[in-house]
Amino acid sequence: MKLRARLTNDGGLHLNAATYSTGEIGVLLDVLSEAGGFRIRNPVGRDRRGRLLYEFQISEIGLKRLQSILGGRFDEEGHFIPKVTRGGRKYACQEVTDAGRIHRCENITATDDSTASVKCGFVAGRNNWFGGLARAGVCSDRR
Numbered sequence: 630m631k632l633r634a635r636l637t638n639d640g641g642l643h644l645n646a647a648t649y650s651t652g653e654i655g656v657l658l659d660v661l662s663e664a665g666g667f668r669i670r671n672p673v674g675r676d677r678r679g680r681l682l683y684e685f686q687i688s689e690i691g692l693k694r695l696q697s698i699l700g701g702r703f704d705e706e707g708h709f710i711p712k713v714t715r716g717g718r719k720y721a722c723q724e725v726t727d728a729g730r731i732h733r734c735e736n737i738t739a740t741d742d743s744t745a746s747v748k749c750g751f752v753a754g755r756n757n758w759f760g761g762l763a764r765a766g767v768c769s770d771r772r
Contacts, residue, residue: 654681654683700714
């Protein structure tokens with residue numbers, strides 16, 4: 630999954646999601662539902678590579694809750710910046726190419742698999758990866 634965000638003038642967040650997996654969208658919807666204050670802005674579409682595309686609008690209060698759930702904040706450019714934390718489980722956020730290969734990797738920390746998947750999607754967006762896949766463990770264990 631690849632997630633790209635931008636802050637809106639009303640203090641909320643505009644979120645674009647791209648994935649081949651409806652399961653990943655389900656995980657994203659679970660996390661957004663926990664945060665509350667969101668709506669899907671348009672019906673599902675597909676990009677040139679066949680990935681499912683979704684757009685979400687998240688309210689200011691929903692954004693604050695989402696940042697708390699994910700353990701970080703969105704900067705002015707819409708990139709998710711995680712807080713340094715000692716709690717939670719370690720995950721390897723692996724870059725997935727359009728050919729399905731694994732290349733680069735970043736270590737992240739999350740409270741559960743769903744949160745890790747969403748955080749990894751934001752890492753993929755920030756790094757302009759085709760997609761990201763979160764796996765339990767650290768990058769050195771996954772290469």
